[in-house]
Amino acid sequence: AIRMTQSPSSFSASTGDRVTITCRASQGISSYLAWYQQKPGKAPKLLIYAASTLQSGVPSRFSGSGSGTDFTLTISCLQSEDFATYYCQQYYSYPELTFGGGTKVEIK
Amino acid sequence: QVQLVESGGGVVQPGRSLRLSCAASGFTFSSYAMHWVRQAPGKGLEWVAVISYDGSNKYYADSVKGRFTISRDNSKNTLYLQMNSLRAEDTAVYYCARQSRRYYDFWTPGDAFDIWGQGTMVTVSS
Numbered sequence: 001a002i003r004m005t006q007s008p009s010s011f012s013a014s015t016g017d018r019v020t021i022t023c024r025a026s027q028g029i030s031s032y033l034a035w036y037q038q039k040p041g042k043a044p045k046l047l048i049y050a051a052s053t054l055q056s057g058v059p060s061r062f063s064g065s066g067s068g069t070d071f072t073l074t075i076s077c078l079q080s081e082d083f084a085t086y087y088c089q090q091y092y093s094y095p096e097l098t099f100g101g102g103t104k105v106e107i108k
Numbered sequence: 109q110v111q112l113v114e115s116g117g118g119v120v121q122p123g124r125s126l127r128l129s130c131a132a133s134g135f136t137f138s139s140y141a142m143h144w145v146r147q148a149p150g151k152g153l154e155w156v157a158v159i160s161y162d163g164s165n166k167y168y169a170d171s172v173k174g175r176f177t178i179s180r181d182n183s184k185n186t187l188y189l190q191m192n193s194l195r196a197e198d199t200a201v202y203y204c205a206r207q208s209r210r211y212y213d214f215w216t217p218g219d220a221f222d223i224w225g226q227g228t229m230v231t232v233s234s
Contacts, residue, residue: 004162018199030216030217032217034220034221036153036221038153038209042220042226043224043226043227044145044203044224045152045205045224046208046220046221046222049208049219049220050220051220053208055220055222087152088221089153089155089221091150091217091218092217093166093217094213094214094215094216094217094218095158095214095218096167097143097155097158097218098155099152099153099154099155100152101152101153101198102153
């Protein structure tokens, strides 16, 4: 199975900061990558698919980039509602789908 | 509105069985592949199983293969997960999720999960 490694696993940031989360695949997955946001006690929410396409209704401060094995999720200006855990997911190696371990964004 | 609602979770002893349900509404359920994803307490997301839109193809994570069975009833707009021989490590919140593309061609690179249920908690404990 393709292994997805996210970094960092957690970090602290302040409102207004620009933050970047990285996700690395153990082998090439083209652009078959999604990013999800999860808040405590809630279901994950799709933010980005196909590595860089913003899901409908998601604020434009979120963006994704990358292809092959290295991907990034960027939040251009962190808002209070963005403090959450973020997961990447590959769907290239179907149906053996895999998620990254998650990155928790905490308030500094 | 487009919605998935899971039910059937609870506390069960090791070795016993449980069946989860996921009721879909607000979209043409029979057009979409569906998945189960779980999350152990304080841990990350783990994909569990997938079923094609017509039920003809199914696939499981190694951790549940041979113990769990995914199925669907398109006439009832409902997805199921039959869980047998439960273990302590199966304790988790179980989510159902919709794969975003209609009439997805199984065994080819897939799609993201655009709709998720609220989850149902399964606790395996004696």
